[in-house]
Amino acid sequence: MTVGPTIDPGAFREVLGHFPTGVVVIAGIDQDGAPAGMAVGSFTSVSLDPPLVAFLPDRSSTSWPKIASSGKFCVNILSAEQEVVCRAFASRGGDKFASLNWKPAPSGSPIIEGVVGWIDCDVEQVHEAGDHWIVVGAVRELDIVDPTLPLVFFRGGYGHFSPLSLRAWSNDLVMPLRAADLARPYMEALANQYGSECIASAVVGDEMVLVAAANGGAQRWTPTQVGQRIPFRAPIGTAFAAWAPPAAQEVWLKGADGSATRDVLETTLAAVRERGYSVGRGSPWFADAFSVLARATPGRPSPETSQELRALIALLPGDHESPAVGPERDAHAGISTVNVPIQDPQGATILVLTLAVPNRRNGQLAAADSLRKVAHEVASALVAEAAGAGR
Numbered sequence: 464m465t466v467g468p469t470i471d472p473g474a475f476r477e478v479l480g481h482f483p484t485g486v487v488v489i490a491g492i493d494q495d496g497a498p499a500g501m502a503v504g505s506f507t508s509v510s511l512d513p514p515l516v517a518f519l520p521d522r523s524s525t526s527w528p529k530i531a532s533s534g535k536f537c538v539n540i541l542s543a544e545q546e547v548v549c550r551a552f553a554s555r556g557g558d559k560f561a562s563l564n565w566k567p568a569p570s571g572s573p574i575i576e577g578v579v580g581w582i583d584c585d586v587e588q589v590h591e592a593g594d595h596w597i598v599v600g601a602v603r604e605l606d607i608v609d610p611t612l613p614l615v616f617f618r619g620g621y622g623h624f625s626p627l628s629l630r631a632w633s634n635d636l637v638m639p640l641r642a643a644d645l646a647r648p649y650m651e652a653l654a655n656q657y658g659s660e661c662i663a664s665a666v667v668g669d670e671m672v673l674v675a676a677a678n679g680g681a682q683r684w685t686p687t688q689v690g691q692r693i694p695f696r697a698p699i700g701t702a703f704a705a706w707a708p709p710a711a712q713e714v715w716l717k718g719a720d721g722s723a724t725r726d727v728l729e730t731t732l733a734a735v736r737e738r739g740y741s742v743g744r745g746s747p748w749f750a751d752a753f754s755v756l757a758r759a760t761p762g763r764p765s766p767e768t769s770q771e772l773r774a775l776i777a778l779l780p781g782d783h784e785s786p787a788v789g790p791e792r793d794a795h796a797g798i799s800t801v802n803v804p805i806q807d808p809q810g811a812t813i814l815v816l817t818l819a820v821p822n823r824r825n826g827q828l829a830a831a832d833s834l835r836k837v838a839h840e841v842a843s844a845l846v847a848e849a850a851g852a853g854r
């Protein structure tokens with residue numbers, strides 16, 4: 464027997480922890496007919512022909528023997544919003560399915576509600592590998608449930624993948640906050656002039672974040688708070704999406720999971736580009752969205768908040784923010800918001816300024832004009848600052 468070099472377990476974990484993994488729940492049905500499952504980061508695809516996947520359960524796992532007894536398992540790809548689900552399945556013992564909804568895959572193994580997708584398998588081979596098993600599964604059927612961002616595990620923490628195409632505007636809040644700082648006096652002036660609220664928001668990852676708010680002293684139209692986040696999902700956020708590079712626009716278009724069709728969304732983006740602003744209309748939508756947000760802690764949205772907001776967004780038509788749709792259609796909407804981007808010299812949107820006005824065409828045009836002037840001032844100031852810093 465050859466004895467290899469002694470590796471310190473701490474160092475082993477530390478180094479391997481620098482490799483990010485997705486997270487799945489391997490789920491099955493035990494001999495008593497009860498569901499069993501475990502969180503697994505060691506999942507991988509193995510072969511296309513024949514279709515095989517694999518994962519590595521610890522020999523000490525109590526869930527794996529229960530699942531193995533059925534000869535089947537279902538791989539549940541967790542979404543970025545399912546950290547709570549992951550924690551439940553990483554714990555030992557107890558009924559991990561107690562507060563979950565699930566339905567059987569074709570094999571009968573559980574598909575957990577809210578997952579990105581599932582892969583239903585028969586156990587094909589089980590190999591010994593140190594203190595783990597290597598389980599190879601033959602894929603019977605598979606599907607995507609919701610093409611949303613997956614949960615990622617990296618250096619002992621949870622996070623989510625941020626596609627480079629989503630970084631079209633900003634990877635963090637440094638530039639948006641600087642732009643908001645420059646915009647603030649103008650925002651205050653506009654809020655006072657219109658007796659309304661003027662807000663600034665940025666896209667970070669797959670969310671729109673409210674970074675500044677000026678209130679004109681008038682009755683507030685929404686309980687907005689700096690730090691609030693809403694999903695950046697079609698059909699909302701057109702003032703960001705309209706000028707985004709094709710890859711980022713594609714991500715936004717594909718994110719539509721409701722009634723908004725691609726055709727209508729593309730027509731809306733074209734109208735936003737042509738007029739230079741978008742219009743968000745509908746007091747009922749604001750009321751619904753802000754009642755969800757009011758229950759969330761600013762800056763610390765729960766997965767439930769995000770899910771509820773996404774469900775509300777999915778109800779909106781593709782032309783919800785089109786400036787080409789007359790206010791008449793939404794006569795019941797007392798308020799509309801006019802949104803104008805602040806762009807850097809390359810055309811990337813740093814920040815979107817929003818002003819709430821009564822739902823009338825001339826009011827929208829005037830607000831768009833005022834916002835465009837502010838956007839121009841701020842963009843010029845940013846360029847001057849950058850030039851100054853470069854000297």
Ligand SMILES: Cc1cc2nc3c(=O)[nH]c(=O)nc-3n(C[C@H](O)[C@H](O)[C@H](O)COP(=O)(O)O)c2cc1C
Binds near residue numbers: 501
């Ligand atoms: C992100 C993450 C990845 C994990 N990956 C694995 C894995 O690949 N194999 C494994 O055996 N356990 C893994 N675990 C731990 C198991 O989920 C956990 O030890 C197991 O479910 C314990 O409960 P059990 O006795 O019910 O199996 C992982 C845990 C987390 C949080």
